[in-house]
Amino acid sequence: MAERQEGFVGSDPLIREKLVRDGILDSLSRKARKALDSRERASFLAAKVVEEASELAEQILHVAEGGVSDGVLLEIADLLEILDRVRSVFSLSANQVEEIRREKLRIRGGFETDRVLAVPSPIRRLANGTDVPLRSSLLVELARCRRADLAVAFIREGAAASLLPALREALSRGARIRILTTDYLGVTDPEALDLLLSMREKEHVGEIEIRCFLSSPAGEIFRGYHPKAYIFERENGRRIAFVGSSNLSNAALSGNVEWNVFLREIDLADPVDQISREFGTIFSASRSALVDHEFVRVYRERRKTPSWGSGLSGITDESTSPCPNPLQNEVLLSLAELRADGARRALAILATGLGKTYLAAFDCRGFFRVLFLAHRREILDQARETFLRVHPEKTASVVGEGEADVSGDLVFAQVQTLARSSRLLEIPPDTFDYIVVDECHHAEAPSYQRILAHFQPKFVLGLTATPYRMDNGDIFALMDGHVACRRTFIEGIREGMLVPFHYFGIKDIVDYEEIPWRGSRYDPEALERALTESRRAQETLRAFREHEGSKTVAFCISRLHARLLAEFFSREGIAAGYLTGETTSGERQATLRKFREGTLAILFVVDLLNEGVDIPEIDRVMLFRPTDSPTVFFQQIGRGLRLAPGKSHLTILDFIGNHRRAHYVLPALTGREPKNGNWAEEAGSILRQYKQERLDLPPGVTVTFDWEAIDLLEARILSSEPRETALLSSYAALWETLGHRPTLVEMALECEVHPREALQFFGSWQKMLENLEKRRPDLIILREDERQLFSVAGDFFREVERTAMSRSYKMVVLSVWLEREGGLSRPISLRDLSAGFRSFFADPLYRKDLEGTEISDLDHVTERTLESYVQRNPVSAWAGRNRKGEGESFFQYDSPSRTLSFLGKGGDLPGFREALQERVSYRLSDYFQRRVGVGSPRNPD
Numbered sequence: 001m002a003e004r005q006e007g008f009v010g011s012d013p014l015i016r017e018k019l020v021r022d023g024i025l026d027s028l029s030r031k032a033r034k035a036l037d038s039r040e041r042a043s044f045l046a047a048k049v050v051e052e053a054s055e056l057a058e059q060i061l062h063v064a065e066g067g068v069s070d071g072v073l074l075e076i077a078d079l080l081e082i083l084d085r086v087r088s089v090f091s092l093s094a095n096q097v098e099e100i101r102r103e104k105l106r107i108r109g110g111f112e113t114d115r116v117l118a119v120p121s122p123i124r125r126l127a128n129g130t131d132v133p134l135r136s137s138l139l140v141e142l143a144r145c146r147r148a149d150l151a152v153a154f155i156r157e158g159a160a161a162s163l164l165p166a167l168r169e170a171l172s173r174g175a176r177i178r179i180l181t182t183d184y185l186g187v188t189d190p191e192a193l194d195l196l197l198s199m200r201e202k203e204h205v206g207e208i209e210i211r212c213f214l215s216s217p218a219g220e221i222f223r224g225y226h227p228k229a230y231i232f233e234r235e236n237g238r239r240i241a242f243v244g245s246s247n248l249s250n251a252a253l254s255g256n257v258e259w260n261v262f263l264r265e266i267d268l269a270d271p272v273d274q275i276s277r278e279f280g281t282i283f284s285a286s287r288s289a290l291v292d293h294e295f296v297r298v299y300r301e302r303r304k305t306p307s308w309g310s311g312l313s314g315i316t317d318e319s320t321s322p323c324p325n326p327l328q329n330e331v332l333l334s335l336a337e338l339r340a341d342g343a344r345r346a347l348a349i350l351a352t353g354l355g356k357t358y359l360a361a362f363d364c365r366g367f368f369r370v371l372f373l374a375h376r377r378e379i380l381d382q383a384r385e386t387f388l389r390v391h392p393e394k395t396a397s398v399v400g401e402g403e404a405d406v407s408g409d410l411v412f413a414q415v416q417t418l419a420r421s422s423r424l425l426e427i428p429p430d431t432f433d434y435i436v437v438d439e440c441h442h443a444e445a446p447s448y449q450r451i452l453a454h455f456q457p458k459f460v461l462g463l464t465a466t467p468y469r470m471d472n473g474d475i476f477a478l479m480d481g482h483v484a485c486r487r488t489f490i491e492g493i494r495e496g497m498l499v500p501f502h503y504f505g506i507k508d509i510v511d512y513e514e515i516p517w518r519g520s521r522y523d524p525e526a527l528e529r530a531l532t533e534s535r536r537a538q539e540t541l542r543a544f545r546e547h548e549g550s551k552t553v554a555f556c557i558s559r560l561h562a563r564l565l566a567e568f569f570s571r572e573g574i575a576a577g578y579l580t581g582e583t584t585s586g587e588r589q590a591t592l593r594k595f596r597e598g599t600l601a602i603l604f605v606v607d608l609l610n611e612g613v614d615i616p617e618i619d620r621v622m623l624f625r626p627t628d629s630p631t632v633f634f635q636q637i638g639r640g641l642r643l644a645p646g647k648s649h650l651t652i653l654d655f656i657g658n659h660r661r662a663h664y665v666l667p668a669l670t671g672r673e674p675k676n677g678n679w680a681e682e683a684g685s686i687l688r689q690y691k692q693e694r695l696d697l698p699p700g701v702t703v704t705f706d707w708e709a710i711d712l713l714e715a716r717i718l719s720s721e722p723r724e725t726a727l728l729s730s731y732a733a734l735w736e737t738l739g740h741r742p743t744l745v746e747m748a749l750e751c752e753v754h755p756r757e758a759l760q761f762f763g764s765w766q767k768m769l770e771n772l773e774k775r776r777p778d779l780i781i782l783r784e785d786e787r788q789l790f791s792v793a794g795d796f797f798r799e800v801e802r803t804a805m806s807r808s809y810k811m812v813v814l815s816v817w818l819e820r821e822g823g824l825s826r827p828i829s830l831r832d833l834s835a836g837f838r839s840f841f842a843d844p845l846y847r848k849d850l851e852g853t854e855i856s857d858l859d860h861v862t863e864r865t866l867e868s869y870v871q872r873n874p875v876s877a878w879a880g881r882n883r884k885g886e887g888e889s890f891f892q893y894d895s896p897s898r899t900l901s902f903l904g905k906g907g908d909l910p911g912f913r914e915a916l917q918e919r920v921s922y923r924l925s926d927y928f929q930r931r932v933g934v935g936s937p938r939n940p941d
Contacts, residue, residue, distance in 0.1 A: 500700030549620025
């Protein structure tokens with residue numbers, strides 16, 4: 001076995017880390033040749049046995065997955081060697097060992113029959129916060145420790161109180177306890193610190209010392225502090241630790257889903273010792289202030305206590321200084337952790353009414369100049385007011401509709417104006433430290449892209465209320481895959497942050513079967529004629545009068561539709577107004593003012609209030625247009641879900657017709673997104689639950705459908721397009737939207753159906769395109785060079801599309817290879833593959849895929865170790881296991897030259913590289929979205 005060099009390498013004194021073979025000493029300095037005492041020798045021997053046994057186990061599993069068996073032989077030899085040394089140390093003869101082995105074999109037999117015994121669960125190495133809460137483990141260790149070091153990002157009063165008896169008992173035995181936390185964001189409760197300090201005033205044999213890592217001490221830059229570690233030294237001198245995700249809060253100690261791993265000294269490389277030494281370094285640093293009563297007094301004064309019951313903006317009245325609410329505090333911590341991990345962009349998905357703008361205003365504290373981007377002036381004006389409440393000391397300026405002032409500390413810019421402005425290129429790229437992209441689902445537009453490409457901020461925060469993948473497009477990739485939070489309107493209602501709703505599904509008298517379908521939508525003119533028919537206007541008026549509400553917004557299909565309904569309601573004695581995209585800014589402001597003041601009872605709008613305009617008093621929403629998208633439905637009802645004084649609920653009146661996507665309302669209404677994009681199947685499930693009165697809805701929410709509306713929905717679900725038609729139609733619709741043939745990644749991020757479903761249905765991407773070609777002769781689906789390429793290399797492309805992936809490694813190999821000149825047409829060395837591997841996983845976002853492997857601490861893994869790992873895993877998988885139908889491998893690994901070669905056909909044909917890159921990018925994007933919970937990895941091209 002090749003000996004691995006681990007840990008930091010530098011000029012510091014050598015630390016004895018592991019037992020090595022005698023021959024290794026010839027290459028080491030004299031500093032390493034120090035004799036071991038008996039206790040040290042036993043510790044190193046035990047660790048070496050575990051190391052060699054682990055490596056043998058890894059090789060056994062490698063062979064089981066199709067790898068070669070040479071490694072098993074080598075590791076057996078290594079394990080026998082160290083076991084022989086153990087026998088020698090304890091003065092045991094080989095005959096004694098053999099005699100015991102034979103006796104056990106005679107009495108109990110061997111392992112020839114592969115019998116497995118079902119036993120109670122083994123020792124748990126993971127405290128997950130649910131069935132294995134960390135609190136229980138901490139109480140056990142406090143009861144038998146002589147020393148405890150606790151490092152957490154924050155301490156809450158309830159958790160401190162629950163551990164207080166155990167801490168006191170430990171101190172009474174003479175234990176020494178050190179606790180290290182931080183003051184960041186003021187999340188640590190002063191009351192918790194008071195409780196812990198109270199133990200210092202008691203007569204104890206032991207001692208307790210508490211320190212606070214200062215996030216921003218005078219004269220020093222901000223530093224995040226995020227460790228969560230609990231280290232204990234038992235009475236016998238052995239040390240153990242729990243390291244993971246739990247801070248000292250009741251939820252984290254028992255209740256939350258948490259991952260905390262149990263570590264022992266005997267574990268490889270003695271991680272407990274490394275953690276303990278690091279704790280000591282930080283604990284004694286000048287930045288870690290001693291916590292005493294004076295410290296707590298000062299901390300309490302400067303800490304801004306979150307206003308837990310103050311609504312969603314985090315404020316109580318116009319005179320108070322705004323503070324984050326609980327949800328915002330949670331997201332602020334998440335954003336701080338992302339930045340501490342090196343993230344420069346992040347997305348916050350929060351339903352309308354959950355305080356996105358205030359969140360951005362709180363998060364940009366500590367950044368000097370801020371740019372806020374939005375596409376409507378109303379959004380800018382509201383954001384400006386919010387930011388100045390949080391930052392009254394800063395100046396603000398606006399870019400939009402005749403204004404182009406970028407001199408303020410806070411600049412609020414209308415995207416269209418800033419992107420068109422000749423001044424954009426004159427503004428230095430580093431002007432802004434922090435950029436907010438409001439309604440971030442618009443950010444794929446060229447105007448947004450131009451602005452974001454120009455500036456070089458320290459951080460970009462994207463805000464959206466849109467939870468659905470199909471409507472979020474590529475904003476996950478735009479924000480580097482970092483999602484700080486995701487909270488839907490259903491979750492907001494459950495948590496009391498939004499009002500509940502009373503939904504009424506009313507049968508629409510319009511027959512949508514008579515309206516022509518053009519590609520992916522109804523003919524606009526025919527739809528407008530049908531919806532403006534006088535009999536339908538009478539139905540809308542009847543519904544308005546039958547259901548309660550004092551301030552109503554009605555969503556229409558067109559400007560004419562909105563104007564005609566407003567005129568009709570006015571003739572019927574109901575004060576009505578209308579707004580469209582063509583309404584001037586001055587007219588909009590005047591109409592909205594009348595609506596807020598109560599002069600107008602109902603406002604007919606066309607898209608304008610889908611986003612950005614906040615009128616919390618809206619208590620009734622009427623939907624007079626077909627639901628084309630769950631997100632549009634969600635944005636529309638979101639206008640009325642905000643909390644307001646005297647408002648108990650929102651009334652939703654939805655006109656349900658026999659249009660093609662009528663069933664989309666059901667998943668949207670319940671906040672559910674179907675797996676694999678099968679909206680009809682999900683809608684059918686929800687409708688069955690409704691009829692059985694089993695819908696899981698938040699308290700106060702009611703859903704009522706006319707029986708005729710139920711009949712329409714059931715018919716729509718049953719008559720949903722055949723799956724093949726739905727798949728191809730959805731893809732064609734996306735094609736028309738984008739103006740080019742969508743890639744697999746674009747389909748995954750923007751289409752109503754996912755490529756996984758398409759690949760499963762058609763068998764390959766090529767087959768799907770060929771089937772689409774038969775249905776849509778008007779589209780140029782495949783070029784002639786692509787047809788030739790697929791006929792030659794189709795088997796290989798199908799293998800890339802469908803090969804199993806327990807980790808991302810196989811696609812990373814191809815991605816690295818494609819970056820090199822010549823791509824797969826030239827062999828690639830193991831050294832170059834490993835270097836590319838290291839570069840790819842240098843990103844903390846993708847480093848998660850290394851967790852639980854021998855290269856998880858990639859920064860400290862030697863080149864030799866990494867090359868060995870890459871060769872044994874992805875290279876071996878490609879070269880030995882994934883095969884074409886006739887049994888040949890697509891790849892060959894040559895051990896003497898340590899190179900990997902592509903044996904498949906077509907590697908030198910035009911378009912091969914692009915076609916392979918498309919598939920690799922999709923597989924990586926899909927893998928990291930599903931397995932690791934992030935968006936698309938960077939595109940190697």
